Amino acid sequence: MRTINPEEISTRIADLVVAAARDLEPDILDALVTARDREERDLPRDVLDLLLVNADMASRERIPVCQDTGVCTVFVEIGAEVVIAGDITTAVNAGVEKGYGEGFLRNSVCDPLTRKNTGTNTPAVIHFEPVPGDRLKVTVLPKGCGSENMSAMAMLPPSSGIAGIEQFVVNTVINAGPNPCPPVIVGVGIGGNFEKAAWLAKKSLLRQVGVAAPRQDLAGIEGRLLAAINQGGAGVEGFGGNNTCLAVHAEIFPSHIASLPVAVNIQCHAHRHKEAVI
Amino acid sequence: MSFLKVSPGFTARMRSLSLPLVDRDLEELRAGDLVSLSGVMYTGRDQTHRRLVELIERGKNLPVDLAGHLLYYVGPTPAPPGAVIGAAGPTTSYRMDSYTPALLALGLRVTMGKGARSATVRAEMVRHRAVYLASIGGAGAFLSRCIKKAELIAFKDAGPEAMFRFEVEGFPAVVINDLGGNDFYQMQTEGRELGSRL
Numbered sequence: 489m490r491t492i493n494p495e496e497i498s499t500r501i502a503d504l505v506v507a508a509a510r511d512l513e514p515d516i517l518d519a520l521v522t523a524r525d526r527e528e529r530d531l532p533r534d535v536l537d538l539l540l541v542n543a544d545m546a547s548r549e550r551i552p553v554c555q556d557t558g559v560c561t562v563f564v565e566i567g568a569e570v571v572i573a574g575d576i577t578t579a580v581n582a583g584v585e586k587g588y589g590e591g592f593l594r595n596s597v598c599d600p601l602t603r604k605n606t607g608t609n610t611p612a613v614i615h616f617e618p619v620p621g622d623r624l625k626v627t628v629l630p631k632g633c634g635s636e637n638m639s640a641m642a643m644l645p646p647s648s649g650i651a652g653i654e655q656f657v658v659n660t661v662i663n664a665g666p667n668p669c670p671p672v673i674v675g676v677g678i679g680g681n682f683e684k685a686a687w688l689a690k691k692s693l694l695r696q697v698g699v700a701a702p703r704q705d706l707a708g709i710e711g712r713l714l715a716a717i718n719q720g721g722a723g724v725e726g727f728g729g730n731n732t733c734l735a736v737h738a739e740i741f742p743s744h745i746a747s748l749p750v751a752v753n754i755q756c757h758a759h760r761h762k763e764a765v766i
Numbered sequence: 767m768s769f770l771k772v773s774p775g776f777t778a779r780m781r782s783l784s785l786p787l788v789d790r791d792l793e794e795l796r797a798g799d800l801v802s803l804s805g806v807m808y809t810g811r812d813q814t815h816r817r818l819v820e821l822i823e824r825g826k827n828l829p830v831d832l833a834g835h836l837l838y839y840v841g842p843t844p845a846p847p848g849a850v851i852g853a854a855g856p857t858t859s860y861r862m863d864s865y866t867p868a869l870l871a872l873g874l875r876v877t878m879g880k881g882a883r884s885a886t887v888r889a890e891m892v893r894h895r896a897v898y899l900a901s902i903g904g905a906g907a908f909l910s911r912c913i914k915k916a917e918l919i920a921f922k923d924a925g926p927e928a929m930f931r932f933e934v935e936g937f938p939a940v941v942i943n944d945l946g947g948n949d950f951y952q953m954q955t956e957g958r959e960l961g962s963r964l
Contacts, residue, residue: 531800531940534776538905538938541772546853546907555843555853555906555926592852594843594926603813605925634858634881634903666951667858667881669903721958725880725903727940728954758904 490622491571492766494579497624500764501583504628505560506591508762509552512543515697516673516759519734523671523724527731532724536671536731539757554758556632557593560584560612561690563629567621580626581610596633615687627694627763635672635756638664641686644748650709653678653750658716660752661733666726669756671734673697674713677751678706680741689753692737694761701738710736776800780938786834787876787897795897795941797948803937807836807878808919811857813927815865817920822868829920829929833873836899840879841926842916843906851916851932853906856880859898863887870894878939882951891943898943900950912937 517540524536546553562580566572572579588595588609595609619625640660644652657676664672677688700707713736723729734757743749783791785805795801808830810818821828839859843852859879866877867890875896880903883891891898901909915933922928942950 530775530779531798534773535902537773538776538902538908542902542905542908545911549907551846551849551907551910552843552853553907554904555841555855556857557843557853592844592846594841594852596841596926605927607925632904637858662955665882665955666900666903667860669880719958721955722951723954725900725940726882726951726954727900756904 489569489571490567491573492624494572494574494576496766497572497576497579497626498583498586500766501562501580501626501628502587502590504626504762504764505584505587505593505630508628508630508760509557509591509593510550511547512553512759513761516757517543519697520671520757523731523734527724527729529723529729531727532729532731535724535727552593553760554632555594556596556634557588557609558630558632558760559597560609561629561631562612562614563617563627563691563694564614565617565619565625567619567623569622570624576616577614580614581612584612585610624766625763626766627761629690629693629761632669632756632758635668635754638668639689639751639753641682641749641751643682644750646746646748648748653748654709654713654716656750657713657736657752661717661754662720662722664754665722668754669758670722670726670732671724671757672732673734673755673759674717674736675753675755676713676736676738677753678738678740678749679743680749681743681747682749684741685749685751686753688739688741689751692739693753693755693759695737697759698735703740706738706740710738785836785934787836792875792895792897792945795944797941797944797950797953799941801899801939801941803836803939804935805933807838807932807934808832809838809840809930809932811839811841811927812861813924814921814929815862817924819865819868822872828872830931832869834875836876836878837869837874838878838932842910842930843926845916851910851913854910854913855906856901856903859883866890870896883943888943888947888949892945892947895945897941897945899939900942901937901939909937
């Protein structure tokens with residue numbers, strides 16, 4: 489067994505949330521450069537240039553890429569041989585609070601009824617997953633709500649089939665229009681049950697941008713969805729063109745014989761994510 | 767690296783305008799125009815809107831006279847020591863739709879955020895001769911540097927949702943809804959068959 493102190497988890501999480509807010513990862517930067525290079529219209533191409541300048545400024549000048557530093561979603565994979573010397577939920581939230589405070593990030597978490605800001609950006613939304621081994625892997629996905637608000641879920645009848653899944657995803661993204669800050673990444677969760685589909689859609693956003701699903705039929709769905717969404721015409725920021733979507737990531741899980749859950753989680757172009765292995 | 771420059775064509779196509787905009791500016795703007803704004807603007811997002819409209823409903827004065835002005839939908843990150851403001855890009859505008867007609871009735875002439883407005887707001891904007899602009903969503907760091915002065919005006923307890931007065935220089939935006947009722951977003955998607963590739 490390997491013991492990890494909660495303080496170490498907090499410190500690492502704090503560093504990760506600050507870095508995530510300021511430094512975009514190569515996968516999203518590469519996807520934006522690719523979109524810029526294939527964009528034919530002046531305005532959306534210039535805006536993509538500006539987004540790359542923005543990313544560079546954020547990193548160099550240590551300022552958030554986007555003012556919506558989000559609700560912090562934290563994925564924690566706990567090795568079976570790991571012992572935490574304390575409460576891990578408290579440790580994660582302490583790290584989020586420390587990072588948002590020290591990094592001058594925006595506190596965007598409030599009571600849903602009174603709308604009173606909690607003032608610490610906590611509680612984070614934490615997903616724990618037991619895995620083999622003696623390591624702890626933490627991934628932070630601070631996600632803005634322009635994109636999160638455009639996400640949707642459907643419990644389709646199985647007769648809808650692949651065509652029904654694709655129609656629902658395309659409708660959701662096209663109806664979102666300019667609101668989620670396109671070019672977007674679209675996470676799709678297929679199967680499982682109600683919450684499993686949503687979790688899969690969110691989790692798919694952690695995949696390196698543009699890497700196809702290993703299962704061939706699923707990769708086919710991803711490719712068709714990407715083409716169909718980009719036919720919609722919204723384009724970069726809704727300013728037109730064929731770069732509405734950078735990538736579609738789909739994840740799958742067996743479902744009930746009576747059920748075909750589909751969840752669509754939209755991610756903005758400011759796709760911020762960082763991970764560390766402790 | 768070669769890509770780390772705003773395209774010179776972008777800057778060249780921008781039309782420079784001083785805030786607050788005058789009638790002639792508003793009349794000349796067309797959906798799709800790229801503008802560069804300099805001067806004074808006020809800010810507010812969800813909580814500021816809720817409180818402004820509550821004040822109007824109770825017959826009270828607003829913290830600032832918005833007549834003729836631009837209201838920018840933003841909730842900035844806190845300013846680090848020595849900085850004017852933190853990241854300060856636009857937030858999604860539809861959440862303000864239910865409050866916007868009351869502010870247009872007081873003479874607000876320009877709103878700026880990102881994303882589409884409701885049919886009601888679009889109609890009210892035409893009626894009150896107001897325009898809607900979108901700035902660049904997700905460019906909070908870049909836009910922060912266009913803000914030369916930031917002063918807290920009201921609702922400090924709302925934290926990031928407080929109301930500010932900004933003095934900006936070269937703040938970029940695109941005209942979405944002009945006085946003629948055109949909608950730049952709709953112009954991009956019209957005629958495209960929904961999911962035609964499926």
